[in-house]
Amino acid sequence: MFGLNNQCIVDFDEEYHGIEEYESAVPRWCPGCGDNAILSSVQRLCRDEQLPPERTVFVSGIGCSSRFPHHMGTYGFHGLHGRALPVAEGVKIRRPDLHVFVNMGDGDCCSIGSAHWIHAIRYNMNLVAIVHDNEIYGMTKMQASPTTPQGLRTNTTPTGAKLKPLNILATTLGVTNVSFVANVTDWMPESMYKILQMAFHHRGFSFVRVVQRCPHYLPHLLDPIVTDPNNTIMLLHEDGLDISDDLGKIYKNHLAHDPSDLNKAREIASMDDKVPIGILYRDPSVPCYDDLQKPRRQVTMEMRREALDKELNKFAVYEN
Ligand SMILES: Cc1ncc(C[n+]2csc(CCOP(=O)(O)OP(=O)(O)O)c2C)c(N)n1
Ligand code: SF4
Secondary structure, eight states: OBOGGGOBOSOOOTTOOOGGGGBOSOOOSOTTOHHHHHHHHHHHHHHHTTOOGGGEEEEEOSSSGGGGGGGBSSEEEEOOTTOHHHHHHHHHHHOTTSEEEEEEEHHIIIIITHHHHHHHHHHTOSEEEEEEEOSSBTTTTSBOOTTSOTTOOOSSOTTOOOSOOOOHHHHHHTSTTOOEEEEEETTOHHHHHHHHHHHHHSSSEEEEEEEOOOTTTOTTTTHHHHHOGGGEEEEEOTTSBOOOHHHHHHOOOEEEOOTTOHHHHHHHHTOSSOEEEEEEEEOTTSOOHHHHHHHHHOOOHHHHHHHHHHHHHTTOOOOO
16 A cells, blocks of 8 residues: 555565465365365465464374364374374474464374373473364264263164263363363364464464264264253353354353363263363463473574584585
8 A cells, every 4th residue: 555655555474375375285084074164264264363374383193183284384294093192292392483273183183192192181382282073084985082971873883872971071170180171073163263373372282172973974973962962061151162143142041161170071071961161271380391391401593503504514425
């Protein structure tokens, strides 16, 4: 825009990162898959926080949801089933300057990766971990996962799943050093965005569970929650989630919940009849393992250059 004397009066920031910088390969998830909605919210968050793409990393395991890093225009590591968390922790401990996000399926996190999950909570490193909980193994064609509802017929439980599902939120809230636990559904973009934003700004291990639709294998599983807002309860607080008037008119069950109250958070996590949306627990005072390690781990550029020179010099060919 030009003003008097043809002088430019709008200051454009050349470093501004548009949403397209956070986009990469076109997602190949099924139409209506909740992973698409999670991706949109995360890309928006990266744009709004202006995260430098070259200093942002998405780490995943294996599964439909674990294809996430391919669709982000940032760095990424699509690794081994169940091993996203130790890889992410390794990245963070060596490069504390990077923004590290983790994407896991419910199988990835709570089945094969369950030991890493428990210890990641206790280590409380500064990461954002998103669990895409579709209550099934999507990629391996509808096998039961630890969060599959009791009685559901799957390819590994043809007569119905025998066990009660694992309660992800209650389990997370039961681990020593837990510092941030939130819950949301993939069809509530306003709340998902706000929760991801709070997770990003929390210093520590931010655990966000997203109830995610898998319309390919379980097209009607979540219908009661999607179609009847009465099955959802909004956790509201000045230190937690707030919602717009429009959303508040649709989702009428509101509960004032102070996210610093761990006992109440555990009670909410154990509710069987409603899906809680919001921040269940937040304690920014829990020490982060990456902070405790920092003094020993800091490596300067000069040290890196020297180490690299030393290694490369082994292959140097000298003329006589
Ligand atoms: C060590 C190992 N065990 C098993 C598998 C097979 N496998 C690939 S993805 C997957 C489950 C995926 O389910 P989930 O983590 O819930 O993610 P979704 O596909 O539902 O997003 C399994 C069992 C594997 N790739 N590697
Ligand atoms: S199988 Fe399910 S989880 Fe996988 S992409 Fe399709 S809808 Fe999504």
